[in-house]
Amino acid sequence: MAKGKLTDRQRRILDYIQDFSTDNGYPPSIRQIGASVGISSTSVVNYNLNRLVEEGFLDRDKNVSRGIRLTDKLLRATGNLGNVIRVPMVGRIFASEPVHLPSTDSPMFGADEAIEITRDMLSSTDEVFALEVKGDSMIDAMVSDGDIVVMKRDYHWRNGDMVAVWLRDLEETTLKYIYHEGDTIRLQPANPTMDPIIIEDPKHLEVQGKVMLVVRQLA
Amino acid sequence: MAKGKLTDRQRRILDYIQDFSTDNGYPPSIRQIGASVGISSTSVVNYNLNRLVEEGFLDRDKNVSRGIRLTDKLLRATGNLGNVIRVPMVGRIFASEPVHLPSTDSPMFGADEAIEITRDMLSSTDEVFALEVKGDSMIDAMVSDGDIVVMKRDYHWRNGDMVAVWLRDLEETTLKYIYHEGDTIRLQPANPTMDPIIIEDPKHLEVQGKVMLVVRQLA
DNA sequence: CTTGACATAGAACGTATGTTCCGCTAGAAT
DNA sequence: ATTCTAGCGGAACATACGTTCTATGTCAAG
Numbered sequence: 212m213a214k215g216k217l218t219d220r221q222r223r224i225l226d227y228i229q230d231f232s233t234d235n236g237y238p239p240s241i242r243q244i245g246a247s248v249g250i251s252s253t254s255v256v257n258y259n260l261n262r263l264v265e266e267g268f269l270d271r272d273k274n275v276s277r278g279i280r281l282t283d284k285l286l287r288a289t290g291n292l293g294n295v296i297r298v299p300m301v302g303r304i305f306a307s308e309p310v311h312l313p314s315t316d317s318p319m320f321g322a323d324e325a326i327e328i329t330r331d332m333l334s335s336t337d338e339v340f341a342l343e344v345k346g347d348s349m350i351d352a353m354v355s356d357g358d359i360v361v362m363k364r365d366y367h368w369r370n371g372d373m374v375a376v377w378l379r380d381l382e383e384t385t386l387k388y389i390y391h392e393g394d395t396i397r398l399q400p401a402n403p404t405m406d407p408i409i410i411e412d413p414k415h416l417e418v419q420g421k422v423m424l425v426v427r428q429l430a
Numbered sequence: 431m432a433k434g435k436l437t438d439r440q441r442r443i444l445d446y447i448q449d450f451s452t453d454n455g456y457p458p459s460i461r462q463i464g465a466s467v468g469i470s471s472t473s474v475v476n477y478n479l480n481r482l483v484e485e486g487f488l489d490r491d492k493n494v495s496r497g498i499r500l501t502d503k504l505l506r507a508t509g510n511l512g513n514v515i516r517v518p519m520v521g522r523i524f525a526s527e528p529v530h531l532p533s534t535d536s537p538m539f540g541a542d543e544a545i546e547i548t549r550d551m552l553s554s555t556d557e558v559f560a561l562e563v564k565g566d567s568m569i570d571a572m573v574s575d576g577d578i579v580v581m582k583r584d585y586h587w588r589n590g591d592m593v594a595v596w597l598r599d600l601e602e603t604t605l606k607y608i609y610h611e612g613d614t615i616r617l618q619p620a621n622p623t624m625d626p627i628i629i630e631d632p633k634h635l636e637v638q639g640k641v642m643l644v645v646r647q648l649a
Numbered sequence: 650c651t652t653g654a655c656a657t658a659g660a661a662c663g664t665a666t667g668t669t670c671c672g673c674t675a676g677a678a679t
Numbered sequence: 680a681t682t683c684t685a686g687c688g689g690a691a692c693a694t695a696c697g698t699t700c701t702a703t704g705t706c707a708a709g
Contacts, residue, residue: 218656235491236499237456240696252658257698259656272454276495276665276696280455295514295548327548329514334649347622353646355572355620363649373648401574403566425646427572429592430553430582437686459666471688476668478686495666495695 217266221259223248225268229281238279296333298361300324301340304375306348306383326359326426333423338364351400352386354425360386361424373401373422378408379415386422436485440478442467444487448500457498515552517580519543520559523594525567525602545578545645552642557583570619571605573644579605580643592620592641597627598634605641 217225227247231239239247245256260279263269272278326341333339344358352373354360360375368374370390376398377384387398387408396416398408410416436444446466450458458466464475479498482488491497545560552558563577571592573579579594587593589609595617596603606617606627615635617627629635 220656235497236451236489237496240495241698242696250657252660253697254659254699255657262656270455274665274697275456276459277456278454278697327513327550329546329548331546332645332647334647350572350621350623353569353572353574402569404569422648424648425644426551427644428551429641429643439686460668461666469687471690472667473669473689474687481686493667493693493695497667 217263217268218259220248220250221263221266224256224259225263225281228269228279232281238277240277295327296330296336297325298328298339298341300326300343300359302342303345304342304349304360304384305345306385328361328424333361335363335423339423340364348383349386351402351405353401354386355427357427359426359428360422361426362420363423365421366418368418368421375419375422377417377419378410379417384419389418436482436487437478439467439469440482440485443475443478444482444500447488447498451500457496459496513549514546515549515555516544517547517558517560519545519562519578521561522564523561523568523579523603524564525604547580547643552580554582554642558642559583567602568605570621570624572620573605574646576646578645578647579641580645581639582642584640585637587637587640594638594641596636596638597629598636603638608637 224244227244228238231243231247241253241256241260244260245251245253248256250256250259260269260271264271268282270280270282272280330336339361341359341361344354344356344360347356349355349358362375368389372389373386374389375384375386376389385398387400390397390399392409394411396410396413398410398416400407443463446463447457450462450466460472460475460479463479464470464472467475469475469478479488479490483490487501489499489501491499549555558580560578560580563573563575563579566575568574568577581594587608591608592605593608594603594605595608604617606619609616609618611628613630615629615632617629617635619626
């Protein structure tokens with residue numbers, strides 16, 4: 212019952228509700244919906260609205276005029292709500308220590324500090340958190356003191372990703388582009404004038420997260 | 431008539447409308463407002479609503495249930511609207527040419543391309559535009575190929591601002607921290623390992639804008 | 650063919666809701 | 680004191696709106 216397909220009419224209804232709401236600041240009435248979609252009968256509109264509720268696109272309140280509300284799910288899909296997401300600021304990052312990862316269980320949203328980012332800046336919004344860069348130790352990654360790096364807790368990576376790695380031997384954290392090359396791993400600085408690090412034994416490094424975004428606020 | 435002061439009741443009404451709307455996705459009815467604010471008579475609520483319209487805090491639609499809408503003015507004041515601003519992407523920036531500034535008269539919002547930024551990332555939202563960095567010529571500013579710089583068209587600057595300058599002699603654009611030092615101007619690269627440029631004659635440089643934000647999308 | 654689920658249409662109904670009118674009070678203006 | 684206005688309360692009214700019921704047509708399953 213949950214995953215039925217939407218009819219064309221129902222899609223038009225959703226569109227209309229959304230347009231009307233953003234235009235007027237309140238949702239349309241059943242009769243207005245009918246008029247716009249070309250349904251003469253209020254009961255048919257009512258019927259379709261209830262179907263949309265079952266499908267999870269709408270919420271309705273009984274006996275309330277215009278008691279209709281687009282679901283978060285839908286608003287997110289159309290980008291009209293969750294266009295802004297709050298990314299928790301969970302700490303700092305510097306060369307001399309591994310990245311302090313937020314504990315998995317603790318709700319990341321409990322963090323009192325957070326930065327707001329528009330959704331289209333991030334290709335993924337799961338498991339993301341922000342760190343403030345302290346010191347100039349990341350300049351070879353073209354990241355300076357005070358920058359904010361948004362990371363995703365993700366130990367899988369693909370060639371060309373920029374990752375935060377903890378180098379066990381050197382005992383330092385660094386941000387590098389990472390590449391698999393045969394049996395070795397190449398860590399490439401973002402600064403093209405600098406030389407890569409070649410890691411013979413993957414055991415010597417620990418990928419702590421993928422860098423999704425770097426933000427530098429100047430003025 | 432425009433600038434009357436709001437009574438306490440009217441303020442509570444505005445608060446309630448806002449809270450109710452965000453909670454329910456649609457505005458409250460007149461009777462709901464009355465109940466929450468402690469007004470037994472619908473006509474009194476109606477009266478106050480009309481006063482709020484006169485003051486410019488509300489819009490109303492006649493004979494429409496819940497036909498009430500908070501003004502942009504109010505939404506902006508409470509920070510519930512414009513949290514996201516669209517910054518027009520007006521071009522690219524590279525060393526070999528001056529910054530291509532958007533023409534002052536043309537509405538910057540006509541730009542079809544734009545990036546969305548949360549308001550709290552920018553200290554100012556006037557006259558801001560975005561440029562994409564092409565090439566590696568800005569690495570001494572810790573800015574890499576593909577980065578997006580958000581600038582403000584502003585020829586006034588203060589010590590420590592990062593600005594885009596066109597160096598007439600060298601015929602190149604560069605991003606530097608700028609400082610007034612007596613009669614000369616010092617342009618300091620963001621990369622602390624690099625040396626500053628000292629400009630003896632201010633005529634030799636042209637400040638084209640202030641860098642407000644640098645964004646780098648990785649994944 | 651029959652059945653049943655689904656979608657639609659029209660009409661009637663009940664009520665939630667905005668509108669309007671009349672009356673009252675307190676305070677400022679005349 | 681009188682007048683005028685802003686603000687409030689109550690009640691009646693008109694209607695915008697959601698709900699419900701009956702009827703019709705379609706189409707795939709039996």
